[in-house]
Amino acid sequence: MNDTGRKLKPVPLPDAEVYFSAHFFNPEQSDVYLQELLQQVNWQQESIKLFGKLQPMPRLTAWYGDKGYTYSGLENKPQPWLPVLQELREQVEQASRQQYNSVLLNLYRTGQDSMGWHADNERELGQEPSIASLSFGGERRFALKHRSRKDVDALRITLNHGSLLLMQGPTQHHWLHHIPKTSKPVQPRINLTFRYVHG
């Protein structure tokens, strides 16, 4: 893959700093990463409290890194980095010129798996976190909506096999994002969000 194909391009959005590369990895490299991650990651079915009731999360998750971190009210104990995750981290660090000490992985098994509207604004991530998000497998829609400005349109991006999305600067202050369910038949999708957790 040549450098232009891998380049992160700015996504013009007010009150945000977002970059996207649709072909950060080529399809062949992406197929290999998808299989390795499906097989090697210690996928967990976690629960979340919704309206006072424990519910299974609508996706499988895993957390690797150097430090513990609270996510969706859950204390996550990180597992030590796998070689494949180290390799991905290095490439994402180079492209984004940022450093990450943890990665949260999500496995969306079917179109019925999803992630609700949220911002990645936990205190441990610091004031203006840089979040680098890699996608492998089935394509899913990702949407961003401004928290307060009704005059600003929501943004929808297809996160395809081998793509990299970078959110940083004030993005988490002003915008929410989610992965909606889809009734279309889709292949399983793996997402990795690299973060820097301050201890």
Ligand SMILES: O=C(O)CCC(=O)C(=O)O
């Ligand atoms: O699956 C995605 O692309 C979104 C993941 C996400 O927003 C998160 O893990 O915080």
Ligand SMILES: [Fe+2]
């Ligand atoms: Fe997120």
